[in-house]
Amino acid sequence: MTMNWFKYASPSSFYPLAGRIGAACAVAAAALTVAGLYLAFVVAPTDATQGESYRIIFIHVPTAWMAMFIYLVMAGWSALALGFNTRLSAMMAQALAPTGALMALLALWTGAFWGRPAWGTYWAWDARMTSTLILLFLYLGVIALRHAIADARRADRACAVLALVGAINVPIIYFSVRWWNTLHQGSTVSLTSAPKMAATMLAGMLVMTLAAWCYAIAIALVRVRAIILEREGGSAWTRELMAAEATA
Amino acid sequence: MMEFLAMGGYAWYVWMSYGAVAIVVATEIVATRARLRRARSQARHMSAAPAAPTARFDPARST
Numbered sequence: 568m569t570m571n572w573f574k575y576a577s578p579s580s581f582y583p584l585a586g587r588i589g590a591a592c593a594v595a596a597a598a599l600t601v602a603g604l605y606l607a608f609v610v611a612p613t614d615a616t617q618g619e620s621y622r623i624i625f626i627h628v629p630t631a632w633m634a635m636f637i638y639l640v641m642a643g644w645s646a647l648a649l650g651f652n653t654r655l656s657a658m659m660a661q662a663l664a665p666t667g668a669l670m671a672l673l674a675l676w677t678g679a680f681w682g683r684p685a686w687g688t689y690w691a692w693d694a695r696m697t698s699t700l701i702l703l704f705l706y707l708g709v710i711a712l713r714h715a716i717a718d719a720r721r722a723d724r725a726c727a728v729l730a731l732v733g734a735i736n737v738p739i740i741y742f743s744v745r746w747w748n749t750l751h752q753g754s755t756v757s758l759t760s761a762p763k764m765a766a767t768m769l770a771g772m773l774v775m776t777l778a779a780w781c782y783a784i785a786i787a788l789v790r791v792r793a794i795i796l797e798r799e800g801g802s803a804w805t806r807e808l809m810a811a812e813a814t815a
Numbered sequence: 816m817m818e819f820l821a822m823g824g825y826a827w828y829v830w831m832s833y834g835a836v837a838i839v840v841a842t843e844i845v846a847t848r849a850r851l852r853r854a855r856s857q858a859r860h861m862s863a864a865p866a867a868p869t870a871r872f873d874p875a876r877s878t
Binding site: 608613618619620622623626627630665666669672673676677680681683684782786789790792793794796797799800801805806808809810812813 | 819822823824825827828829831832833835836839840843844847848850851853854855857858859861862
């Protein structure tokens with residue numbers, strides 16, 4: 568079977584596809600969130616040392632992972648946008664930045680409210696916390712740069728360069744707990760060793776992470792559809808689409 | 816129920832965390848859907864208007 572993958576590199580053919588994938592991901596995100604919260608609050612036992620405060624892990628770890636993943640995906644789309652000069656890639660990068668910024672903000676916020684009972688402080692200039700704060704500023708910088716340049720295609724290139732340069736921060740966050748022995752503990756979950764937590768806790772965390780993945784994909788696809796219409800409104804294909812929607 | 820909400824004395828920390836996530840996610844969903852609605856109605860208005868003349872390079876007119 569051969570398939571023309573480049574077909575969906577054009578906004579006109581991607582727009583309806585994004586609607587279908589986005590709707591499916593939204594349903595999956597809602598179902599996974601219900602299942603994840605059930606595991607997090609009903610099934611998972613109370614922690615022996617941290618009591619109930621550890622339950623923040625079920626949103627802290629997924630938001631922190633998503634903040635990093637979304638940045639890498641945004642940088643990947645930016646690289647494609649620079650390399651192939653495809654406008655849809657730049658639109659995808661543009662659509663991911665606000666969700667990434669919110670995930671970084673939530674990771675810092677939930678971390679503060681977990682840090683207080685666990686370590687006795689809401690904030691410290693610890694290596695991982697500081698590099699995550701820089702991640703938030705990088706997202707905000709990309710968004711601000713976008714708004715500062717009137718010409719969309721020039722903004723695409725400038726934002727792509729900034730996103731790619733900032734990507735160096737992601738491995739710094741990831742390895743920060745190994746490189747600097749400051750406050751934040753090492754990773755609890757690793758691909759190379761057995762998890763250091765109860766199976767039900769791990770299950771809850773992974774289901775919540777899947778929910779966060781589906782949510783991020785769904786919301787980014789809604790946003791990219793808005794961006795496509797904002798930037799291509801008035802073109803021949805959006806005229807046809809609007810005419811088709813009016814008669815439907 | 817009250818025992819569940821008390822979170823073993825950690826209610827402030829647990830519910831401030833989950834509450835913030837709930838508020839941020841709900842706000843993002845509402846705002847993004849509103850943005851798509853706005854973009855759609857704007858695109859509809861642009862389709863109703865006559866086609867804007869597209870600037871094209873015309874060798875006959877260049878000097």
